[in-house]
Amino acid sequence: MSGEVLRADSVTRRFGDFTAVDSVSMTVRPGEVVGLLGANGAGKTTLIRMLLGLLATSEGAVELLGGPPDRTHRARMGYVPQNLGLYRDLTVVENLSFSAAAYDAAIPELPAALADVRNTLVGDLALGAQRQTAFVVALAHHPEVLVLDEPTSGVDALSRAELWDTIRAQADGGAGVLVTTHYMEEAQQCDRLLLMAGGRLVGSGSEDDIIGDTRAVAVHTSDWARTFAILNAADIPVILDGRAIRVPDTDPATIDEALSAAGVEAEIRPVRATIEERMLVLARER
Ligand SMILES: Nc1ncnc2c1ncn2[C@@H]1O[C@H](COP(=O)(O)OP(=O)(O)OP(=O)(O)O)[C@@H](O)[C@H]1O
Numbered sequence: 001m002s003g004e005v006l007r008a009d010s011v012t013r014r015f016g017d018f019t020a021v022d023s024v025s026m027t028v029r030p031g032e033v034v035g036l037l038g039a040n041g042a043g044k045t046t047l048i049r050m051l052l053g054l055l056a057t058s059e060g061a062v063e064l065l066g067g068p069p070d071r072t073h074r075a076r077m078g079y080v081p082q083n084l085g086l087y088r089d090l091t092v093v094e095n096l097s098f099s100a101a102a103y104d105a106a107i108p109e110l111p112a113a114l115a116d117v118r119n120t121l122v123g124d125l126a127l128g129a130q131r132q133t134a135f136v137v138a139l140a141h142h143p144e145v146l147v148l149d150e151p152t153s154g155v156d157a158l159s160r161a162e163l164w165d166t167i168r169a170q171a172d173g174g175a176g177v178l179v180t181t182h183y184m185e186e187a188q189q190c191d192r193l194l195l196m197a198g199g200r201l202v203g204s205g206s207e208d209d210i211i212g213d214t215r216a217v218a219v220h221t222s223d224w225a226r227t228f229a230i231l232n233a234a235d236i237p238v239i240l241d242g243r244a245i246r247v248p249d250t251d252p253a254t255i256d257e258a259l260s261a262a263g264v265e266a267e268i269r270p271v272r273a274t275i276e277e278r279m280l281v282l283a284r285e286r
Pocket residue numbers: 015018020038039040041042043044045046047
């Protein structure tokens with residue numbers, strides 16, 4: 001194997017006239033957790049489906065475990081798609097048995113949280129328990145490559161932390177992991193990040209590399225609701241985070257001007273942008 005569990009070389013995917021993934025090159029190596037970030041529609045799932053051989057490329061080549069993806073790789077990879085890929089009309093334990101039989105693997109032990117619902121139909125479980133089941137199924141045959149498409153969306157904070165412990169343990173055991181997430185605190189748990197926007201790879205590396213020199217402005221004011229409305233009406237890219245107001249990629253003087261004209265008193269402070277703010281800036285540039 002070339003030392004990479006996943007590889008894309010200038011991969012493009014078009015749907016009719018629309019280019020969903022545009023000349024993306026990337027790799028995932030054994031033992032690392034790579035975070036794939038991007039707004040809705042950025043092309044993450046399309047890229048993943050090509051990497052796993054579930055969707056043909058329009059241009060470029062992909063490699064899964066050192067060669068073109070094919071059926072023989074199924075037993076060496078674990079994939080949790082956004083829709084989880086479980087049989088909703090089978091119970092938890094039936095899903096596990098089915099998958100274990102398909103991969104000729106032993107039926108894994110259920111974590112405590114799933115033990116009580118082992119005989120419940122997956123379709124009747126809460127989303128968090130469904131996700132945990134999908135995880136157990138994906139990991140049962142000890143995959144060398146693990147691909148997780150928003151594995152923790154809709155999962156409570158404790159279960160999310162547990163799922164991340166599991167992800168890390170898989171990487172520590174030598175698997176290469178590619179994971180998409182919308183939670184920035186999860187992005188920080190990855191060894192390396194890839195950022196997609198409009199089908200293109202627009203950033204890679206550490207959190208610092210992704211944010212680059214994008215700046216933001218923090219606005220402190222007691223009148224946060226009115227401040228938000230004024231900046232929003234002025235087409236300034238304002239973000240309300242609780243009661244804190246942040247404005248990425250905007251000159252503090254522009255904000256000062258808009259607020260002074262409306263008679264709002266506020267403390268305006270330039271700060272470093274977050275990854276979310278960098279993503280918002282990229283989305284507005286398109
Ligand atoms: N089969 C298809 N036919 C036409 N367009 C498609 C198809 N699959 C995806 N697209 C389009 O390609 C773009 C990228 O979709 P994709 O699902 O890869 O994005 P994503 O980054 O995974 O988004 P999300 O975070 O919402 O899952 C979207 O505009 C989507 O509508």
